[in-house]
Amino acid sequence: MAVVLSDVTIGADLPSRSFGIERASMVRYAGASGDFNPIHWSEQIATGVGLPNVIAHGMLTMAIAARVVTDWIGDPGAVVEYGVRFTRPVVVPHDAGATLDVAGKVRAVNHDTGTVVVDLTASVSGQTVLAKSRMTVRVRSAAQGW
Amino acid sequence: MTLDQSFVGRAYPATAPYEVGREKIREFADAIGDDNPAYRDPAAAQALGYADVIAPPTFPIVMTMSAAAQIVADPDLGLDYSKVVHGEQRFVYTRPVQAGDVLRVAVHVDAIRVAAGNDLLTTRAEVTTVGGEHVVTAYSTLVARGTAAG
Numbered sequence: 001m002a003v004v005l006s007d008v009t010i011g012a013d014l015p016s017r018s019f020g021i022e023r024a025s026m027v028r029y030a031g032a033s034g035d036f037n038p039i040h041w042s043e044q045i046a047t048g049v050g051l052p053n054v055i056a057h058g059m060l061t062m063a064i065a066a067r068v069v070t071d072w073i074g075d076p077g078a079v080v081e082y083g084v085r086f087t088r089p090v091v092v093p094h095d096a097g098a099t100l101d102v103a104g105k106v107r108a109v110n111h112d113t114g115t116v117v118v119d120l121t122a123s124v125s126g127q128t129v130l131a132k133s134r135m136t137v138r139v140r141s142a143a144q145g146w
Numbered sequence: 147m148t149l150d151q152s153f154v155g156r157a158y159p160a161t162a163p164y165e166v167g168r169e170k171i172r173e174f175a176d177a178i179g180d181d182n183p184a185y186r187d188p189a190a191a192q193a194l195g196y197a198d199v200i201a202p203p204t205f206p207i208v209m210t211m212s213a214a215a216q217i218v219a220d221p222d223l224g225l226d227y228s229k230v231v232h233g234e235q236r237f238v239y240t241r242p243v244q245a246g247d248v249l250r251v252a253v254h255v256d257a258i259r260v261a262a263g264n265d266l267l268t269t270r271a272e273v274t275t276v277g278g279e280h281v282v283t284a285y286s287t288l289v290a291r292g293t294a295a296g
Contacts, residue, residue, distance in 0.1 A: 019179065032177035033208055049228060058232035063178040063204040070203065076182050076242070077191075077200045083236030083285075132234075 002074040005109065005141045008116050014072050014104035019064045021056050021090060022097035029060045043094070055089035061100060061129060062086075065122045068104045069135045073116075080115060084133040090124050098124050107134065114138050148294055149224050149265050153217070153255045160250040161213045163276050168245040170208075171201045178202060191244070201243040207235075210271035210284040213251035217269060218288065225267060226293050233266065233289040239282045248276045256285070265290040 026040045035057055038045040046054045062084050070076035092098045101123050108117040116139050122130035168188075175185035183190035184200050191199045218225055243249070250273070257268040271284040 025177075025179070028177045032174045034212060035207075059204055059207050059235065060178060062235060063180070063202060066203050067180055070180075070182065075194050076180075076184055076202060077194060077196060077244075079203045079237075079239055079242070081236070081238045082203050083234070085234045086232050089231070 003072060003139055005111065005114060005116070005139045008106055008109050008139060010106050010109055012106045014068055014106070014118060016101065016103045017068050017071075019067075019100045019102065020097055021060070021064070021092055021100055023054065023092060023094060025060065025097075026054065026056055026092065029057050033057065033059065035059065051089065051091070053091045053093055056092055056098065058084075058086040058089075061090050061122060064100055065102045065120050065130055065133065066135065068102045068120060069118050069137060072104070073137050073139055078138040079135060080138060081136040082134075084120070084130045086129070087131045088124075088127055088129045090129050100124055100129070104135075111141075114141055148260065149258045149267060149290075150222060151258055153220075153223055154258050156217075156255045158213075158216055158253045160252040160274075161209070163248045163250055164209050166201065166243055166245055166247040166249065168199050171199055171205065171243075171245055174205050174208065175202055178204070188245075196242070196244055198245040200245075203237060203239070203242070205243055206237060206271075206273055206282050206284050209249060209251050209273060210253070210286070213253045213271055214269050214286060217253060217255060218267070223267075225265065225288070226290050229290045229293050230288050231291060232286070234268075234285070234287040236285040237282055238285075240280045241282075243273075243281060247281065249273050249281060250276060260294040263292050263294050265294045 120133040254270045268287045
C-alpha cells in the first residue's frame with residue numbers, strides 16, 4: 001500500500017535495492033535519451049580517453065537510483081526535487097556488467113508541506129558513485145487524501 | 147584552457163516546441179528498466195490523478211541536454227568536450243512531464259568556475275509549456291577534467 005506521511009519517521013531506512021547494468025543497458029539508454037557519447041558504448045574510445053572501460057551514463061544511474069523512492073511512495077509524479085552528484089564513473093565490463101546498490105534514508109519530514117526528504121546513496125562494489133543525492137517527494141497525509 | 151567567463155549570465159532563446167508522446171515515455175521507461183505502470187497505462191496514471199501517462203523524473207534530460215548543446219558546443223566557450231564528465235544534476239519540478247505536453251526549453255549559463263584544475267560549467271534549463279506554464283527546471287554541472295589553466 002502507499003506510504004502515508006504519519007507513518008514516515010526521520011532516520012528510517014527505505015528498502016535497499018540492487019540493479020544490474022550491462023552493456024545493452026547503455027545502448028538502449030543512448031537511443032532513448034539521445035546521448036550517444038561513445039564512452040558509453042565503445043570500449044576502444046573509452047579506454048582511449050583514459051577510462052578503465054566503458055562507463056554507464058550518469059543519467060542512467062540517476063534514473064535507476066530514483067526508483068528506491070518512487071517505488072516506495074508509489075506515485076513517481078510526486079517528486080518535487082531530485083539532485084545528485086556523480087562522484088565516480090560506473091564502469092561496465094563486457095561480461096560481468098555492474099551491480100548498482102541503492103539505499104535511502106529519511107532525512108526530513110515536513111508536515112506543513114506534506115513532503116519527505118530522502119538521502120540516497122548508490123554504490124558499485126562498495127564504492128560510492130552518487131553522493132549528496134537527495135529526493136524530495138510529496139506524501140499523502142492519510143490513506144484517503146492529502 | 148579556461149572557459150570564457152563572459153558566458154556567465156547568458157540566456158538562450160527557447161527551443162522549438164517538443165511534443166511529448168506516450169510511446170517516447172514508454173521507450174525511456176523501458177531503457178531505464180522502470181516498470182511503473184504510470185509511465186505506460188493511462189488508466190494507472192489517471193488513478194494517481196494525472197490526465198495521461200507521466201514521464202519518469204529524469205525524462206526532461208531528453209530535452210534539456212540537447213538544448214544545452216548550443217552552449218556546450220559553442221567554440222567561443224572553449225569547453226573541451228572530449229574531457230567532459232557529468233558532475234552534478236538536479237531537477238526542481240512544478241509537476242511531472244506528461245504525454246501530450248508541448249514543451250520549450252530555455253537555457254541559461256549560471257556559473258563558470260575552476261576547481262582542482264577542472265573547468266566547471268553550470269547551466270540551468272527552464273522547461274515550460276508553450277503556454278508559459280513552468281514544468282521543471284534542470285540544473286547541470288559539467289566538468290572538463292584537467293583543462294583549467296594551471
